[in-house]
Amino acid sequence: MTRYQESQRNIKIGVFTLIGICILVYSTIRVSDRNLSSKGTYTVSVVLTSATGLTRKTPVQIAGVQVGYIESLDLVDNRRARVGLRINKEVQLTEDVTAQVRTKGFLGETYIDLMPGRDENLIKPNGEITSVNPYTDLSELTSKLSAVTDDIKVVTESMKRNFVEGGNWDQIMSNFAQLSQKLNTSLSSVSNITQKIDEGKGTIGRLVNDEETIENINQAAKGLSETIGGVNRFQAEIGYHLEYLGNSQSVKNYVSLGLKPRPDKAFLLDFVVDPNPPDQRRLTTTDVTSGGVTTTVTTDQSVTIRNKFLISAQLAKTFRDVTIRGGIIESTGGVGVDYKRGPYGLSFSAFDFRSDYGERPHLKAFGQVNLTKNFYLLSGMDDFIAKNHERDWFVGAGFQVIDEDLKSLFGAARLK
Amino acid sequence: MIQLVNICKSFGEQAVLKGLNLEIPKGKVTVVLGQSGSGKSVLLKHMIGLLRPDSGEVVVDGTSLSTLSDHEIVPFRCRFGMLFQGAALFDSLNVFENVAFPLKEQRQLSSEEVRKIVEAKLAAVGLSGIEEKMPSELSGGMRKRVGLARAIALEPKIILYDEPTTGLDPIMTSSITQLISETQKRLKVTSVIISHDIESSFNIADKIALLHEGRILMEGSPEEVRQSKIPYVHNFINGISTGSEV
Amino acid sequence: MKRLVERLGFWIQKIMEEFGEVLSFTASFGRWLFVPPFRWRQTMEQMEFIGIGSLPVIALTGLFTGMVFALQAHHSFRIFHAEALIGSTVGLALSREIGPVFTALMVTARAGSAMAAEIGSMKVTEQIDALESMAVSPIHYLVVPRVVAGLVMVPILYGFFLFIGVAGAYFVAVGLLGLPEAPFLSKLYYYVDMDDVIGGLMKSVFFGFLLTIISCHRGYRTSGGAQGVGLSTTRAVVISSVTVLVADYFLTSWILEFLPNF
Ligand SMILES: Nc1ncnc2c1ncn2[C@@H]1O[C@H](COP(=O)(O)OP(=O)(O)OP(=O)(O)O)[C@@H](O)[C@H]1O
Numbered sequence: 035m036t037r038y039q040e041s042q043r044n045i046k047i048g049v050f051t052l053i054g055i056c057i058l059v060y061s062t063i064r065v066s067d068r069n070l071s072s073k074g075t076y077t078v079s080v081v082l083t084s085a086t087g088l089t090r091k092t093p094v095q096i097a098g099v100q101v102g103y104i105e106s107l108d109l110v111d112n113r114r115a116r117v118g119l120r121i122n123k124e125v126q127l128t129e130d131v132t133a134q135v136r137t138k139g140f141l142g143e144t145y146i147d148l149m150p151g152r153d154e155n156l157i158k159p160n161g162e163i164t165s166v167n168p169y170t171d172l173s174e175l176t177s178k179l180s181a182v183t184d185d186i187k188v189v190t191e192s193m194k195r196n197f198v199e200g201g202n203w204d205q206i207m208s209n210f211a212q213l214s215q216k217l218n219t220s221l222s223s224v225s226n227i228t229q230k231i232d233e234g235k236g237t238i239g240r241l242v243n244d245e246e247t248i249e250n251i252n253q254a255a256k257g258l259s260e261t262i263g264g265v266n267r268f269q270a271e272i273g274y275h276l277e278y279l280g281n282s283q284s285v286k287n288y289v290s291l292g293l294k295p296r297p298d299k300a301f302l303l304d305f306v307v308d309p310n311p312p313d314q315r316r317l318t319t320t321d322v323t324s325g326g327v328t329t330t331v332t333t334d335q336s337v338t339i340r341n342k343f344l345i346s347a348q349l350a351k352t353f354r355d356v357t358i359r360g361g362i363i364e365s366t367g368g369v370g371v372d373y374k375r376g377p378y379g380l381s382f383s384a385f386d387f388r389s390d391y392g393e394r395p396h397l398k399a400f401g402q403v404n405l406t407k408n409f410y411l412l413s414g415m416d417d418f419i420a421k422n423h424e425r426d427w428f429v430g431a432g433f434q435v436i437d438e439d440l441k442s443l444f445g446a447a448r449l450k
Numbered sequence: 451m452i453q454l455v456n457i458c459k460s461f462g463e464q465a466v467l468k469g470l471n472l473e474i475p476k477g478k479v480t481v482v483l484g485q486s487g488s489g490k491s492v493l494l495k496h497m498i499g500l501l502r503p504d505s506g507e508v509v510v511d512g513t514s515l516s517t518l519s520d521h522e523i524v525p526f527r528c529r530f531g532m533l534f535q536g537a538a539l540f541d542s543l544n545v546f547e548n549v550a551f552p553l554k555e556q557r558q559l560s561s562e563e564v565r566k567i568v569e570a571k572l573a574a575v576g577l578s579g580i581e582e583k584m585p586s587e588l589s590g591g592m593r594k595r596v597g598l599a600r601a602i603a604l605e606p607k608i609i610l611y612d613e614p615t616t617g618l619d620p621i622m623t624s625s626i627t628q629l630i631s632e633t634q635k636r637l638k639v640t641s642v643i644i645s646h647d648i649e650s651s652f653n654i655a656d657k658i659a660l661l662h663e664g665r666i667l668m669e670g671s672p673e674e675v676r677q678s679k680i681p682y683v684h685n686f687i688n689g690i691s692t693g694s695e696v
Numbered sequence: 697m698k699r700l701v702e703r704l705g706f707w708i709q710k711i712m713e714e715f716g717e718v719l720s721f722t723a724s725f726g727r728w729l730f731v732p733p734f735r736w737r738q739t740m741e742q743m744e745f746i747g748i749g750s751l752p753v754i755a756l757t758g759l760f761t762g763m764v765f766a767l768q769a770h771h772s773f774r775i776f777h778a779e780a781l782i783g784s785t786v787g788l789a790l791s792r793e794i795g796p797v798f799t800a801l802m803v804t805a806r807a808g809s810a811m812a813a814e815i816g817s818m819k820v821t822e823q824i825d826a827l828e829s830m831a832v833s834p835i836h837y838l839v840v841p842r843v844v845a846g847l848v849m850v851p852i853l854y855g856f857f858l859f860i861g862v863a864g865a866y867f868v869a870v871g872l873l874g875l876p877e878a879p880f881l882s883k884l885y886y887y888v889d890m891d892d893v894i895g896g897l898m899k900s901v902f903f904g905f906l907l908t909i910i911s912c913h914r915g916y917r918t919s920g921g922a923q924g925v926g927l928s929t930t931r932a933v934v935i936s937s938v939t940v941l942v943a944d945y946f947l948t949s950w951i952l953e954f955l956p957n958f
């Protein structure tokens with residue numbers, strides 16, 4: 035390749051790279067520019083009883099014109115939501131501005147509506163909007179209605195008492211006053227909603243979209259199926275892991291199945307292929323008759339079976355971070371305890387308590403780190419007090435899926 | 451000086467070198483003979499560290515190659531030049547670039563100097579004027595000679611030739627043998643030559659080694675080898691088939 | 697059952713072996729990366745090959761992916777009268793997932809296979825040995841330029857893919873389906889965020905690295921003549937593609953963790 039060709043090529047690459055970088059810079063700038071203001075923005079916050087349906091980037095509007103968007107969502111006092119709004123600097127909000135969560139469109143697209151007040155004083159940047167219009171939805175309405183019925187109960191009860199016992203008339207009146215007031219607000223809520231439905235303003239969409247509603251429906255359906263079918267939240271876990279044994283340089287494979295009828299109880303089933311299990315001693319006694327004398331000869335055999343197939347079946351019960359389990363471990367009796375905190379876990383098992391030949395129990399201990407919900411690594415020691423079997427260390431890796439993962443795995447392939 | 455001590459090398463099940471011992475004297479020409487497939491090329495690659503022995507040691511000028519990591523062995527090879535049996539020309543580079551390659555890699559030379567050296571080396575192998583051709587456009591013998599020009603371009607201290615004259619016509623064979631012998635005399639290089647050409651081998655060799663069944667069956671001066679009483683050696687150098695070799 | 701467990705174990709062992717080999721290959725790449733001189737000429741050659749060479753195929757796949765995406769989105773969004781969201785849907789999908797993954801897969805198919813074949817045939821014709829005999833590290837001479845070119849060029853190709861894909865969606869939505877232009881663009885700018893593009897860029901840098909190092913490694917491990925070269929090429933493409941898809945999952949979960957708005 036000549037000098038000339040080479041420089042031609044370098045020019046080509048330079049142009050290509052430059053165009054590519056321009057496109058990338060253009061795209062990032064284009065999309066990061068919220069098209070709000072050339073003068074910049076400021077933030078204010080508002081505390082809501084519920085931020086259901088609100089997300090980052092949800093628009094903030096005044097009289098239908100977008101003036102900002104939601105920047106952050108946090109919890110305050112463990113009960114309410116603080117919503118940070120980023121507002122266009124040209125828009126000045128008065129201190130008595132009122133915020134309300136509203137929905138539009140059939141899909142129930144949510145936005146925050148600001149209604150400016152008449153005050154002269156302006157909200158300072160990072161200030162708070164104190165006036166919030168309640169968001170009316172069906173759940174609130176039902177709770178109000180049930181409060182009304184409670185009040186009716188109180189009234190009728192005191193009426194009964196008073197009429198029968200000739201008691202305090204003032205009391206009755208005040209109760210009545212309270213009741214009618216509550217009825218009023220409830221009725222206004224009802225009219226509010228029906229009006230919106232009449233206007234076709236997204237309440238159905240909101241119902242469809244509202245995660246809380248869906249959650250409630252699910253809960254109800256679940257409870258229903260619990261009472262009808264008795265099949266309560268039965269969770270299944272399927273997993274596989276392998277352990278590479280350092281000393282014997284072999285790989286031990288596990289396929290496991292866990293069934294959890296309740297979160298704190300489990301039935302664990304493992305299939306294990308052990309390439310290098312401890313020897314099995316076998317005593318055989320034979321009577322040998324020679325020269326009229328019968329002697330009993332005992333032969334002591336040590337048998338090693340390669341690639342032995344073993345089964346574990348255990349019942350487990352969890353107390354907070356600690357799980358105790360027991361049953362059959364690797365085809366012998368055994369018990370174990372697991373400790374789990376966050377992504378880290380420690381496990382200890384003791385099994386194979388046969389001691390006919392002075393063997394000691396098979397002990398196994400390991401630590402585990404969950405890399406993601408489904409993948410984990412582990413490492414530990416195996417059979418570390420054995421007398422006639424060298425102690426071994428191992429490292430391993432595995433994955434597990436719970437039935438929800440399976441559902442989503444086989445379900446509609448989601449984008450991302 | 452290159453010492454090979456107790457080299458064993460297997461490829462899978464097949465043991466090629468089985469405890470081979472050989473010493474390559476400094477500044478001399480050593481010719482390695484042996485039947486096809488006996489492991490000569492494998493032996494040569496051990497000397498430069500392209501293959502690592504399963505056991506045993508290769509010592510080059512007092513440095514054991516097994517003490518060098520893959521990373522360290524690379525600059526160590528500056529002192530070598532090697533002609534591969536299949537020439538191993540870079541097929542993305544033309545003839546000029548191929549021969550210039552070691553010069554550009556290892557020496558700070560102006561392009562004018564590089565051009566001069568390349569032209570001189572190509573002339574020495576009788577291939578002037580093909581600088582712009584690609585390796586795929588050359589004949590087998592031409593490729594081999596370009597490979598030879600590349601191997602000697604740097605004038606290294608040790609040159610390993612894997613069958614430099616195989617596939618050349620008789621005139622070219624003798625002129626290449628001449629070239630090797632001249633280079634050796636002029637620069638006092640240590641040369642190792644693998645050859646099937648018994649006659650010219652005996653002419654230029656200071657030492658001859660015969661590889662057989664993974665070991666050096668016989669080594670010594672050409673005269674000693676010629677006089678050898680070992681039947682296989684005798685048959686080999688005289689080209690006598692006993693019918694049991696194949 | 698036992699057979700199944702063993703088979704699974706065998707495969708996992710195989711994968712681990714490959715994984716370990718690639719890791720040590722990566723380590724020696726890292727070691728040679730900073731050894732002077734930097735091979736500009738080879739790197740430029742590879743940049744031309746990976747970058748400019750892949751542009752047509754990237755442009756075509758990007759264009760048609762964007763177009764078909766817009767068509768499909770229109771088909772389902774029409775039901776909800778949410779056609780305005782087509783632009784943002786296509787933009788999000790292309791910037792976050794489809795862009796980096798498709799770009800990486802196309803580059804694998806085009807350039808990764810060529811790398812494996814080229815290095816593989818150099819291996820079987822002793823050219824790699826010849827390089828080494830001239831005190832030149834094949835990693836330094838062959839692998840470093842290719843991987844560096846991949847690192848630089850795949851993200852840039854991702855930029856082209858994204859831009860052309862969105863342009864394709866725009867053409868279908870506004871040009872063919874006659875939807876209004878303003879909501880298409882405003883929703884696109886509104887919902888696609890800088891972090892989406894940056895996340896996609898991070899992914900493509902990773903993918904560029906993975907696919908080049910895996911392809912080079914496969915080529916480097918070639919043995920046994922023309923058939924071996926063919927085998928290496930196939931395996932380079934398969935392993936790179938699978939790795940890209942698996943890595944995508946983990947990268948996404950990490951990027952989700954560290955980029956607040958991704
Ligand atoms: N990379 C390799 N992988 C597997 N086997 C190999 C390899 N290199 C060489 N061999 C085997 O080693 C043996 C010796 O090969 P080598 O190339 O050294 O023979 P040679 O003595 O050079 O023969 P020739 O004179 O025909 O070149 C052969 O049987 C060959 O099959």
Ligand SMILES: [Mg+2]
Binds near residue numbers: 490491492535612
């Ligand atoms: Mg040979």
